[in-house]
Amino acid sequence: MRAKVNQNICLNDYKNVWIIAEQRNGKIEPVTIELIGEGRKLADILSRELIVAVCGYEMKEETEKLLHYGVDKVCYVESPLLKDFSTDGYVKAFADLINERKPEIVLVGATSLGRDIGPRLAARLGTGLTADCTKLEIDETDNKLLMTRPAFGGNLMATIVCPKNRPQMSTVRPGVMEKAHFHEEKTGEVEVIVPALTKEDIRTNLEQVIVADQKKVNLVDAKIVVSGGRGLKTAEGFALVQELADTIGGVVGSSRACVEAGWIDASHQVGQTGTTVRPDLYIACGISGAIQHLAGMSESKYIVAINKDPKAPIFEVCDYGIVGDLHKVIPAMIEQIKENPD
Numbered sequence: 209m210r211a212k213v214n215q216n217i218c219l220n221d222y223k224n225v226w227i228i229a230e231q232r233n234g235k236i237e238p239v240t241i242e243l244i245g246e247g248r249k250l251a252d253i254l255s256r257e258l259i260v261a262v263c264g265y266e267m268k269e270e271t272e273k274l275l276h277y278g279v280d281k282v283c284y285v286e287s288p289l290l291k292d293f294s295t296d297g298y299v300k301a302f303a304d305l306i307n308e309r310k311p312e313i314v315l316v317g318a319t320s321l322g323r324d325i326g327p328r329l330a331a332r333l334g335t336g337l338t339a340d341c342t343k344l345e346i347d348e349t350d351n352k353l354l355m356t357r358p359a360f361g362g363n364l365m366a367t368i369v370c371p372k373n374r375p376q377m378s379t380v381r382p383g384v385m386e387k388a389h390f391h392e393e394k395t396g397e398v399e400v401i402v403p404a405l406t407k408e409d410i411r412t413n414l415e416q417v418i419v420a421d422q423k424k425v426n427l428v429d430a431k432i433v434v435s436g437g438r439g440l441k442t443a444e445g446f447a448l449v450q451e452l453a454d455t456i457g458g459v460v461g462s463s464r465a466c467v468e469a470g471w472i473d474a475s476h477q478v479g480q481t482g483t484t485v486r487p488d489l490y491i492a493c494g495i496s497g498a499i500q501h502l503a504g505m506s507e508s509k510y511i512v513a514i515n516k517d518p519k520a521p522i523f524e525v526c527d528y529g530i531v532g533d534l535h536k537v538i539p540a541m542i543e544q545i546k547e548n549p550d
């Protein structure tokens with residue numbers, strides 16, 4: 209199905225930067241704070257307001273917390289029909305609001321929920337959407353949004369513009385943008401909006417939510433990530449990576465090669481098709497440094513690489529490189545850290 213494109217719209221009618229907030233069980237998800245951080249920068253460059261749109265029910269107090277992150281306004285669309293996520297309900301509520309208020313930029317998290325509603329919203333609004341962006345900028349010459357994302361298997365970065373339609377929409381990869389800072393004082397206000405939404409608008413019926421019992425790997429918020437690659441040779445090699453991570457309070461990550469080999473669950477994968485991380489410390493053990501892996505970790509504050517090949521590309525991006533066999537280097541590191549815990 210092709211989206212209906214808005215013809216003859218007046219670009220000047222569209223103002224302000226909007227964030228589509230994500231909530232689960234009435235709690236705002238961290239990706240929203242990242243989008244606010246990035247949205248604030250864009251709004252300041254354009255001298256526009258930053259507005260967060262939230263759908264939910266009985267969560268006014270939670271939406272007020274967003275006012276501590278430097279937003280100008282929260283548009284809280286409240287209805288019992290929006291308590292739980294439904295594609296139909298959320299898309300209709302957000303689309304109606306956007307059609308009425310006409311923002312010039314709309315940012316959505318590239319999470320499973322955001323990837324569900326983002327393209328549908330764009331189709332409803334008759335505009336384009338750049339999916340999975342890793343960088344957003346404003347073109348100084350005409351104030352258009354420059355949306356950059358990996359293309360052709362991550363071998364090049366493509367910058368995309370939406371010149372003729374509004375809003376300019378983008379889904380943004382979680383973990384890439386810096387989170388907005390919390391301020392003691394509040395700014396802005398929460399406007400509660402009652403949507404024109406009926407039961408009949410929602411074609412699905414939520415029977416039950418089953419929480420996966422698999423241990424959640426929180427790579428995005430980790431301050432230290434210790435990742436293993438094909439250089440580990442076997443699934444058992446991850447015991448060594450886990451031991452190093454435990455010693456320094458880190459979380460275990462992985463290259464895609466190990467996930468494909470079945471050595472570790474996909475939730476640990478770092479990279480273009482995995483999770484994007486920006487910890488204070490990233491230790492890459494037996495990882496060559498393919499561009500698709502680097503796409504997910506190169507923003508880390510400090511990168512340490514352990515690889516037996518001195519020509520491995522990972523050494524071009526690391527702050528500290530150790531050329532050697534990881535099976536010798538990692539135990540030596542653990543021993544040193546345990547002897548000198550400070």
Ligand code: FAD
Nearest residue numbers: 437438439463464465479480481482494495496500516534
């Ligand atoms: P290799 O490239 O095989 O590197 C293993 C490294 O271990 C080598 O450098 C070797 O010198 C070193 N080594 C071997 N033995 C030892 C030892 N004893 N001690 C120390 N070092 C040793 N990859 C990702 O990681 N994440 C992604 O999200 C991702 N997405 C992709 C998306 C697409 C569309 C495509 C095409 C590819 C993607 N890939 C991704 C795969 C990526 O291209 C690489 O194939 C992958 O990252 C390689 O993983 P690796 O570094 O563990 O393995």
